[in-house]
Amino acid sequence: MTLDLENIKETCSIIEDEISVLQQTLQEHLINDHSYSPMITFFTSPDTRALAVVPPNQPSFQDTLVRMSEIFYIYSPLASHCCVISIDSTIKNDQGSDIDCFHVFVISEEQGYVIMLPYSKDSSNNLTWHSEDFTAQNILDTEFQGQTKEMINLFYTFTHLNSPPFTVNECLSYLSHVGAAILVFDSFKINYYNAEKQDRNEIKT
Numbered sequence: 001m002t003l004d005l006e007n008i009k010e011t012c013s014i015i016e017d018e019i020s021v022l023q024q025t026l027q028e029h030l031i032n033d034h035s036y037s038p039m040i041t042f043f044t045s046p047d048t049r050a051l052a053v054v055p056p057n058q059p060s061f062q063d064t065l066v067r068m069s070e071i072f073y074i075y076s077p078l079a080s081h082c083c084v085i086s087i088d089s090t091i092k093n094d095q096g097s098d099i100d101c102f103h104v105f106v107i108s109e110e111q112g113y114v115i116m117l118p119y120s121k122d123s124s125n126n127l128t129w130h131s132e133d134f135t136a137q138n139i140l141d142t143e144f145q146g147q148t149k150e151m152i153n154l155f156y157t158f159t160h161l162n163s164p165p166f167t168v169n170e171c172l173s174y175l176s177h178v179g180a181a182i183l184v185f186d187s188f189k190i191n192y193y194n195a196e197k198q199d200r201n202e203i204k205t
Contacts, residue, residue, distance in 0.1 A: 003115065003131070003134040003136055005115075007113075007138070008106050008113050008115075008136060010046075010111075011046065011082050011111050012046055012047075015084070018084055018104075019117070022039070022086045023102065023117070023129065025039075026086075027126075030121060030127065031124075031126070033125070035088070036088040037055060038055065038085060039053070039086050040053050040054075040068065040071050040072070040083055042074060042075065043083060043084070044079065044081055048081075049185040050078060050184070050185060050188040051074065051182065051183065051184055051188065052185070053071045053175060053180055053182050053183075054180060055068060055175075055180050056179035061147060065150060065151070069154055069158065070171075070174070070175065070178075071171075071180065072154065072155070073161075073164065073166050073171050076161040077164040077166065077167050077168045077171070078168050080159075081108065082106060082107060083106075083107050083108075083159075084104060084106055084107075085107065085151075086103065086104050088102055088103075099120070100119050100120060100121065101116050101117065101118045101119070107155045108159065109160060112140060113137065114137050114139055114144075114152075116133075116135045117134050118133045139152050168190060170192075172190070173192045173194075
């Protein structure tokens with residue numbers, strides 16, 4: 001990767017590994033003809049993943065934002081250090097045409113970055129990453145428009161909640177009930193109502 005991520009590593013020290021895993025996940029989804037739903041991974045320290053949550057597929061971007069906002073209620077009660085959000089979307093190239101681009105946001109209370117990873121795919125959905133066009137921007141130094149601006153405003157709101165209205169358990173129980181996929185990483189233990197299993201379990205992967 002030719003991308004300079006040194007500043008971002010101060011917020012998420014394992015961002016290179018995280019991006020690699022997310023790129024592989026996107027490839028697996030597309031190879032199997034599945035769309036990529038946004039994924040939010042919460043970190044409790046610069047190198048410690050706690051939870052990853054994927055909302056159920058939604059018919060529109062605005063509906064997706066609503067589901068993402070529900071997930072973001074976890075940020076404050078978890079005392080998150082940062083979170084990483086991945087979204088498959090498009091951007092305009094120099095000729096004004098839409099090209100596929102994988103967006104990875106790294107967000108904390110103090111910092112925010114957006115990493116753009118353009119790619120192309122063949123008829124079998126095999127991906128070619130255009131690493132020469134990869135970019136990383138500090139969102140505080142850049143003026144964004146449209147959907148990206150909406151997402152950044154959402155991120156800022158939920159990383160600065162002084163009095164979270166829900167606990168982590170309550171958030172996860174609700175998200176499980178509405179069909180979100182929840183992954184709990186090693187060393188993080190939590191009890192919540194798992195709608196899929198119809199019981200309350202201690203989840204530890």
